[in-house]
Amino acid sequence: MATGRMYKERVDRVTDEKNEIWDVIVVGAGPGGATCAWKCAAAGLKVLILERAAVLPRYKPCGGGIPASLMRDVSGFENPEEFADLTVTRLRHSWKGKSPIVADMTTSTGEPAQVWMVQRPRFDNYLVQRAQSQGATLLMGVKVTGIAVTTDAVTLSAEGQEWRSRYVVGADGAKGIIGPRAGLRLGRRYGIAREIEIPTAKPDSVSSEGELSEGELSEGELSERELLPGTAYLDYGTVPNGYAWIFPKDGFLSVGAGMLLPKQPTAEAERGVGLVLKRAIDIMLGSVGRTYPLGEDAPRLWAHPIPFWTGAEPLATADGRVLLIGDAAGVVQPLFGEGIQYAIRTGDLAATHLIAGTTQQYTDSVRDQFAAEFDAALRVGKVFHRAPYLSYRLGVKNPAGTRLVGRIMAGEASFAALENRIYERLRNPLQR
Ligand SMILES: Cc1cc2nc3c(=O)[nH]c(=O)nc-3n(C[C@H](O)[C@H](O)[C@H](O)COP(=O)(O)OP(=O)(O)OC[C@H]3O[C@@H](n4cnc5c(N)ncnc54)[C@H](O)[C@@H]3O)c2cc1C
Structure with missing residues (x-):
């Protein structure tokens, strides 16, 4: 069970050569996993990253657009x-x-x-090297296939090898296995x-x-x-x-x-x-x-x-030992499919809870930070896609609307503001 005693547990950690216990194992070395590993390692936790790719940098299909406002948040x-x-x-x-x-x-x-x-191979590799520079250990070519949670640890397995950790972070992307195998995000779309x-x-x-x-x-x-x-x-x-x-x-x-x-x-x-x-x-x-x-x-x-945002759902097991971040958690803005900044922000948030020993509150933190905005984006998407041409003519191809979309893309305005504007426009279609 997660408590605020994590540092003490670390000091008391019994590690023998064969059965080392990590504080945190992060599965997946994308931007979410690398950010979480970096912050945990910088706080003195013993961190292992397991990555499926045989070698890094690895390619990830992606547009690579990230609002610079990220530096305000993380x-x-x-x-x-x-x-x-x-x-x-x-x-x-x-x-x-x-x-x-x-x-x-x-x-x-x-x-x-x-x-x-950003070019993802370069960007992701930068983040992984940053985590390593703080002491995180990286193992490449490890495709995790099994997870077993007991009262005091989580065991991960891959091709006959096993690793034990107090906490596991599933940062293994859209089709990651950590979530479903830990009973999380079973109905993902x-x-x-x-x-x-x-x-x-x-x-x-x-x-x-x-x-x-x-x-x-x-x-x-x-x-x-x-x-x-x-x-x-x-x-x-x-x-x-x-x-x-x-x-x-x-x-x-x-x-x-x-x-x-x-x-x-x-x-x-x-x-x-x-x-x-x-x-x-x-x-x-x-x-x-x-x-x-x-x-x-x-x-x-x-x-x-x-991954499609399906709303508030548990992103950590009840005992707080397994957490999901980024695409593995489905925290992707549902109108544009933007996910890099959210992988980083949930990685950062998970690390904050791991360091404080408050992982059971992680789901609530994600909900507090992102649910209202993503739910508004979903509603805006429904309006847009129901009448896309009209929405383009009246909403996007309109100086005020275009400015607002630009501010949203740059992380400077909210979908709630866009939603308000849509309803104002519906009430008063001649408004510029
Ligand atoms: C075509 C496309 C364009 C996009 N464009 C943008 C964009 O412009 N801007 C934006 O913000 N978002 C974009 N996205 C979304 C963005 O790519 C993701 O949201 C982001 O990569 C999520 O980061 P992550 O760290 O959660 O997961 P990922 O980047 O997917 O990393 C997961 C890592 O886990 C590893 N892994 C998986 N399974 C295992 C396993 N079993 N064991 C060990 N390792 C494992 C993988 O090899 C991978 O390295 C785009 C997505 C697509 C598909």
């Missing part, structure tokens, strides 16, 4: 030049590749707001996203020049200025219950599309969704005059599940 992200390729400060929205609108992202005081663009990386000349993606005035651009202006510098692209209408994106990186573009809630989560429906997403990617790229090679030279088109 410590340790003050130097983005150490882990991010570049920042974007502007969003370009479009409907089926057409009818675009461009808007700067700003804070509530009108300052520029930023979204970092998924969306799907596909992503492809297209090499591009660096000047396209670097936000140095290219002063633009905010607002609507004609098709002609767009083709001249295709790939606006310092800009992330979002397209609606091609993917039901989802959207497509182009996020610039240093030397390539991450182009993808995600359907956050497939209507019927069957294998056949997923195949159909995969085709819809590929088409959306092609339309998105075509709208900015880009293609990618086919045949042998074709870049890999990845597919990966995105």
